[in-house]
Amino acid sequence: MTSKIEIKLKDAQNIPRDFYQHDPLAHVIRSDEEAIQIAQQLAHEFAKEASARDYERRLPLKEIEQYSASGLWGITIPKAFGGAGVSYRTLAEVVKIISSADSSLGQIAQNHWAFLEHIRLDASPQQQEFFFDQVLQGKRFGNAFSEKGSKTVADLTTVIEFESDHAVINGQKFFATGALLAHWVPVVAVNDGKPYAALVPQHTPGLTIINDWSGFGQRTTVSGSVLLDNVKVDLKYIVPIHQAFERPTAAGAISQFIQSAVDAGIARGAIQETIDYVRQHARPWIDSGLEQASQDPYTISNIGELKIKLRAAEAVLDLAAEAIDRAVEHATEETVSEATLLTAESKVLTTEIALLAANKLFELSGTRSTLSELNLDRHWRNARTHTLHDPVRWKLNLVGNYYLNDIPLPRHAWS
CATH class of the missing domain: 1.10.540.10 (Acyl-CoA dehydrogenase/oxidase, N-terminal domain)
Structure with a gap:
């Protein structure tokens, strides 16, 4: 069935x-x-x-x-x-x-x-x-980078073999966000241990994109599977992306930075949804003696806390942005390290406020806010799903190790 x-x-x-x-x-x-x-x-x-x-x-x-x-x-x-x-x-x-x-x-x-x-x-x-x-x-790039089932997220098994005038790719991808909606699908595959990105046009023979993303959050990102069966790609569509991590660049920080911005956006949306619901629908608690839920001093304090923590997270995200701009303009070990560090710090804060805001939405709005027809749980589901991309517990360790032991953060797309 x-x-x-x-x-x-x-x-x-x-x-x-x-x-x-x-x-x-x-x-x-x-x-x-x-x-x-x-x-x-x-x-x-x-x-x-x-x-x-x-x-x-x-x-x-x-x-x-x-x-x-x-x-x-x-x-x-x-x-x-x-x-x-x-x-x-x-x-x-x-x-x-x-x-x-x-x-x-x-x-x-x-x-x-x-x-x-x-x-x-x-x-x-x-x-x-x-x-x-x-x-x-107006053309869109998708994504066919990550795989499931490998030892770590960086252990790629999709291979690219180079011929005289083209390359051939074989493998299977997952978490391929947006690939089904893209004109070009950048496929990351390895040759002699080095990753290359092959930009594969949509509908290329051997390229199959399956919308089998069943995650409870981020439901419409089409983050499903990409199958590659002897996919031929013109050499002019292949980019040696391994070079970006063989020298100081902000490539890894930029990937993480955009992730952090998505989480900050989720928090923004959840906080505004909370404010709207409390104003329009929530009831004051029986012991409060108040006419409106928006007058509840504990609710007011919670909204203040959410707004302050969001502002703090966005402020660090802005600092990361400025550091990335400097690293793009002049890439050195120092500028890239600063961009990576501040991006990691922002990722911790945006993750925390996204999850807190999505949880407080229900706490401050009351039991009726959980009704399925309101679908307010999408904020929590989205926050919980998207913030899983890169574990904050490791961000805290990396940042601490930098300040305590002068160990720079690793340079890759998940740092």
């Missing part, structure tokens, strides 16, 4: 082929201020059906098209290639704004932006020109 969740996952794969072929030409954003303004406009629209999309596991096809057509997916492209070259503080604000409305949409673009930095760092000038232009036109 097929369960309801399996039916929904299966049905979600019925994406019209022209979904990838008739995207509107993307707007080109020119400034940091314009990027934030457009993000705010999109978030207002995305929020309207965010709960329904989550509840039904409905893929955000229309929303993804609007999102990439807005130009936001290209805002980190350097000005020399026609992009806005926004600061990482601006990128974090965009991610937070979108994630506060729908954290699945916030996560889908996460790997896209992270991979743009690898193109800047490791691609040839010809590849940079081609792929940056693709993104400015």
Whole structure:
């Protein structure tokens, strides 16, 4: 007997082929201020059906098209290639704004932006020109990096073999966020122990993307499986991303930084949901003698605590952004180490406030807030799911080891 969740996952794969072929030409954003303004406009629209999309596991096809057509997916492209070259503080604000409305949409673009930095760092000038232009036109990168079942997250078994005029990839990926909705799927595979990224066009023979993501949170990120069966890739679509970690670069910090911004956005959304519910629906406690739940001194104190902790987390995230900007401008052991350290510190704080805010939502709103039809649990489910990407217990250890024993944080995408 097929369960309801399996039916929904299966049905979600019925994406019209022209979904990838008739995207509107993307707007080109020119400034940091314009990027934030457009993000705010999109978030207002995305929020309207965010709960329904989550509840039904409905893929955000229309929303993804609007999102990439807005130009936001290209805002980190350097000005020399026609992009806005926004600061990482601006990128974090965009991610937070979108994630506060729908954290699945916030996560889908996460790997896209992270991979743009690898193109800047490791691609040839010809590849940079081609792929940056693709993104400015509105094309989306997906993700086929992680695998399940290996000893650690960094132990990749997907292999790439080089021929005279092409490469061949074989393997299986999971946690492939956004791959099903992308025009290009960056597949990370190893050759002689070194990772390469092959940008595989959607619908390439041998490339199969399965929407088998059944996680209880981040339900519409299509973070499922990618199967690669003798997939041929043109050599001009292969980027030696191992180079980014053979020298000081901010690539790892940037990947973590965007993760941290998603979590801060989840916290923003959960806190605002709490405020709205307490104002409109929550009842004062029987012993309080108050007319409204919003007058409860304990509730007021809790809201104050949440807002203060969110501000603190976002402040450290801003410090990390500034450090990343310095490391991008001038990459040295010192600037990259500072960016990695501050990003790790921000990740601890955004994880903690996301989980706290999602939990306090129910504590302050009362029993009725748990009703299934309200779907307020999506905030907790999303927070709990997304914050599992990189364990905070290790962040605390790494940061402590840096300050106590002068041991720099490791340089990889999970640090």
